[in-house]
Amino acid sequence: MNSFAMHGHARLPRVCIIGAGIVGTATAFFLARSGCDVTIVERGTVGGQASGVNFGGVRCHGRDPSELPLAMRSRTIWNRLAELIGHDCDFEAPGHLKIARSSAEMDTLTRWFDIGRAHDLDVELLDRTQLMRRFPWLASDIVGASLCKGDGFANPRLVAPTFARAARALGASVLEGSAVTAIDRLQGGGFRVSGANFNALEADVVVNAAGAWAASLGLPFGAAAPTVTRAPQMFVTEPTARFIGPVLGLVSGDIYLRQSVRGNVIFGGGQGHIDPGGIRSHPDETTFARTPALMRNLIPALTHTALLRSWTGLEANTPDGLPVIGTSAGHDGFIHAYGFSGHGFATGPGVGETLSELILRGQTRIDLTSFHPDRFNTIARPAAL
Ligand SMILES: Cc1cc2nc3c(=O)[nH]c(=O)nc-3n(C[C@H](O)[C@H](O)[C@H](O)COP(=O)(O)OP(=O)(O)OC[C@H]3O[C@@H](n4cnc5c(N)ncnc54)[C@H](O)[C@@H]3O)c2cc1C
The missing domain is CATH 3.30.9.10 (D-Amino Acid Oxidase, subunit A, domain 2)
Known part of the structure; x- marks a missing residue:
């Protein structure tokens, strides 16, 4: 299914997640629960952008069939929110x-x-x-x-902060007021993530969960979707x-x-x-x-x-209304999760669990083919003779 794997590592990967919306915080929670060393770097505050101000709709109804498995996986998590992260976030x-x-x-x-x-x-x-x-x-x-x-629905103001609090309790670091301005690939593997108001950090895996800003941030790492x-x-x-x-x-x-x-x-x-x-x-x-x-x-x-x-x-x-989730060819270790096209609150918890699977096991229970970052790439053709 998905080729990226950390299986060669003797230890669990160090993961840097850019963006503390529902996608970044849910991913951090599931990774931290598995014992991963996780840091979220957030330019503003946890849940301060789309994840905190959206309508709060949580639905499978009317979804594109390729997105349904993700929405249904999320539904299972929404129903267990209190047990998993300590608060039901007004989910009904x-x-x-x-x-x-x-x-x-x-x-x-x-x-x-x-x-x-x-x-x-x-x-x-x-x-x-x-x-x-x-x-x-x-x-x-x-x-x-x-x-x-x-x-149903949940209260958007509560969800990302509650995932972040639960992730912190499991050992994750959440840096607020810290904008990522540079991501460099290190010789020998991994990345250095640096920017304003935080000490540069090194990670084996970077997750680009920067919402409406993810496409430009991830451009050097194959974020080619025209959002x-x-x-x-x-x-x-x-x-x-x-x-x-x-x-x-x-x-x-x-x-x-x-x-x-x-x-x-x-x-x-x-x-x-x-x-x-x-x-x-x-x-x-x-x-x-x-x-x-x-x-x-x-x-x-x-x-x-x-x-x-x-x-x-x-x-x-995105042009097809489906998110970008996964790694672009030639950019192993850099995982995109953006372009949720108005559905990312409902699917966010399932995306988090799926990304943690992708990072820890190299494959996912859900088929991510329809969300591949390279699906919009066009092959440059020479002009007709
Ligand atoms: C008004 C509105 C209504 C919506 N209604 C629904 C709905 O009912 N149901 C539904 O399922 N979806 C809905 N959505 C969509 C949903 O809110 C989003 O898909 C989802 O919140 C995306 O989550 P995210 O974590 O990817 O992005 P965000 O919540 O945008 O988080 C990304 C974070 O990345 C941070 N960031 C960006 N650049 C950097 C950087 N360089 N360095 C560090 N941090 C950075 C940002 O500050 C931000 O906090 C709605 C969206 C809006 C705007």
């Missing part, structure tokens, strides 16, 4: 309801239903009448929906009595919505703006008007519920 699994507003969208749900069932997921198609009976607070102009049981950074926009209302069970999402992707354990309705849709410098982003005014209107249209009972805040976060998207 009330199911995910994907809503069709046209018969073409209903066809999309019907096609995916077969994929879900083939992967043993508990999926159910609902026509308009069934939908209105079970969720009478939804707008009545909906054609139908698909419900995937076992999906586009976007800034999805989020909203939160004042708390209200809990009545929304499942996480909701329109097939069109125009809006996604859930009610938190404290009753606030959290929803997203549309894009904000990326600030100059590319480290921060901010909400867009047009989105600020459009997405709440969609929310009130979808759930009329929320018409008078006050909005508290809108925010954005930065995420790298």
Whole structure:
């Protein structure tokens, strides 16, 4: 499956992970649990970027079939979070309801239903009448929906910090306020990682989990995926009595919505703006008007519920919407994990466990072929004669 192996090493590898989002911290946790010497180097704070500000959706529903094994592996971890890292991070699994507003969208749900069932997921198609009976607070102009049981949400503010705390308790080091600016391959093997506010460190393996900045950071090590950074926009209302069970999402992707354990309705849709410098982003005014209107249209009972805040976060998207996970040809020891294209919170714990397997055993239980870093490489052809 995957060729990278540390089998030749008499000791466990020293691993440097760049980025303390959910991917970096989950990887550190699983590696530290196996006794590895792990250091995470983080430019800002743990979970301070996409992993801490996202919608919090945890779903297998509607995923590309090649990403499903990863999402399902993650689901097992989400369900065991309290036991594994000492806190459930508000994870709840009330199911995910994907809503069709046209018969073409209903066809999309019907096609995916077969994929879900083939992967043993508990999926159910609902026509308009069934939908209105079970969720009478939804707008009545909906054609139908698909419900995937076992999906849900967690609190993004808690997850990366809790993985990091658990990793630290197992001996991992987490350096915050430390930007990596140079990675050099050492003669004789391994890497030297250096930058601002930390002593350069040497590692046998480097994991590039730098989120929206991973493609440029990893370029010398084969990060050739042409990613586009976007800034999805989020909203939160004042708390209200809990009545929304499942996480909701329109097939069109125009809006996604859930009610938190404290009753606030959290929803997203549309894009904000990326600030100059590319480290921060901010909400867009047009989105600020459009997405709440969609929310009130979808759930009329929320018409008078006050909005508290809108925010954005930065995420790298790949052309095929699948992440980049693995090692590029000729760059053994340098592992990429980025380009999660809006799915990396849900899959993050499974990515962490899978990367620890890759580093410690040289192979993974899950097939990573579809995520290969070199899949976008084009062969330079001479001009036609
Ligand atoms: C608004 C929004 C909503 C989303 N909603 C969902 C959702 O509902 N469900 C879902 O599954 N996914 C969602 N996503 C996607 C998900 O949040 C990301 O895929 C996931 O958090 C990526 O995790 P990460 O650890 O790879 O990256 P990040 O969380 O971005 O972490 C990368 C870290 O690397 C650090 N870093 C970067 N460069 C350097 C450097 N040179 N030196 C040191 N550190 C560096 C950064 O500071 C950052 O902390 C959403 C994303 C956004 C932005």
